[in-house]
Amino acid sequence: MPPLRTMLASGLALLLALLPAGTAWAEDLCAPSPEEAAVRFVQWSGGAEARRTAELIEPRSLAPFKQRLAQLMDARYSPDSEAFRERLLGPGWTAQRMAAATDKELVGQFLAGGQALRRDWKISGVRAIDSQRGLLDGREVTVSYQVESPTLGSSTQKRTFTAHPSPGNKCWLVQMPTESRVRLDEIAQALKASRPQVDxxxxxxxxxxxxxxxxxxxxxxxxxxxxxxxxxxxxxxxxxxxxxxxxxxxxxxxxxxxxxxxxxxxxxxxxxxxxxxxxxxxxxxxxxxxxxxxxxxxxxxxxxxxxxxxxxxxxxxxxxxxxxxxxxxxxxxxxxxxxxxxxx
The missing domain is CATH 3.30.1360.200 (Gyrase A; domain 2)
Structure with missing residues (x-):
């Protein structure tokens, strides 16, 4: 009979093999500090894991963002809304699927779609360069990183995040970044331009x-x-x-x-x-x-x-x-x- 340690290792290996591709342990999503939460957001948003960035966003700022996003992709918002939804989320994202999606699912797909449009970008050197006390229990964290693109060249960029501890203070989460909300405003203006101005x-x-x-x-x-x-x-x-x-x-x-x-x-x-x-x-x-x-x-x-x-x-x-x-x-x-x- 194999030793107990060998049996446990084999069982764990089998369990990992049965997990769906891309599945991560909950601990991997838990940012132990506000600086780590901000750094992970930038790192994940710049690559194949862009969808996971939704896991780092506070539910109280994720929910209204999802509602606004769903509204923009509603056919009643603009004649171009359905085409925009298919282009960004994919043809499988029908109105029914969008309505049934959780906040994290829809926003994660939106963030992943945005990264797909910037697939030639390469982000490196991500680090927190400043962390200041914010309102209540929040922290204002500034992250610096390098962006390389064949069309735009190389540049150093900075982003500032507001982070708060999750309930129980086990993990840190960030508010929906201002840049993402501004992006929705830009999309809204573009969609409104296609509305027929008929009284x-x-x-x-x-x-x-x-x-x-x-x-x-x-x-x-x-x-x-x-x-x-x-x-x-x-x-x-x-x-x-x-x-x-x-x-x-x-x-x-x-x-x-x-x-x-x-x-x-x-x-x-x-x-x-x-x-x-x-x-x-x-x-x-x-x-x-x-x-x-x-x-x-x-x-x-x-x-x-x-x-x-x-x-x-x-x-x-x-x-x-x-x-x-x-x-x-x-x-x-x-x-x-x-x-x-x-x-x-």
């Missing part, structure tokens, strides 16, 4: 009340207190509106178009907005008023509830944007149809 035209009387009027964040004589539509339609701080001095009403609207177009907080998906086109008379009235009331406050009211309130920072013209925080795109489209009197 829903006036088809009949509006089925929703809409107006723009002088307003205030604090009580003022002659102004009516109204609820202010908050996240997901909830009521936030009230606003006061001069309902008897409306500058515009629904009759001044000649076109409307709904799309995901408002920046959301925490780098998450965009909120839907309705772009409103004013008639010539409505546009002239708004231009004249805002030209002579710089710094004043205007509110956009829908069905007796303040949808938007803001200070006038410049002269407004023929287009207005109405953001709808927390609403679905379908709800925004339905409201656009109601404002234009489009048959349901």
């Amino acid at each position: 829903i035209a006036r088809a009949g009387p509006a089925r929703a009340d809409w107006l723009v009027a002088p307003a205030s964040y604090t009580p003022k004589p002659g102004m009516k207190e109204l609820a202010h539509r908050g996240e997901a339609g909830s009521s936030s701080s009230p606003a006061w509106v001069d309902m008897g001095a409306a500058l515009l009403t629904a009759k001044d609207l000649v076109g409307a178009r709904a799309a995901w177009d408002c920046e959301a907080s925490f780098a998450g998906p965009e909120d839907p907005a309705i772009w409103l086109t004013l008639s010539a008379d409505g546009s002239n009235a708004l231009t004249e008023w805002t030209r002579s009331h710089h710094g004043a406050t205007l509110a956009m009211v829908v069905n007796g509830q303040v949808a938007v309130i803001a200070r006038v920072a410049g002269v407004l013209g023929s287009k207005l944007q109405m953001c709808l925080p927390g609403a679905s795109l379908e709800q925004a489209q339905a409201l656009a149809n109601d404002l234009m009197g489009t048959p349901r």
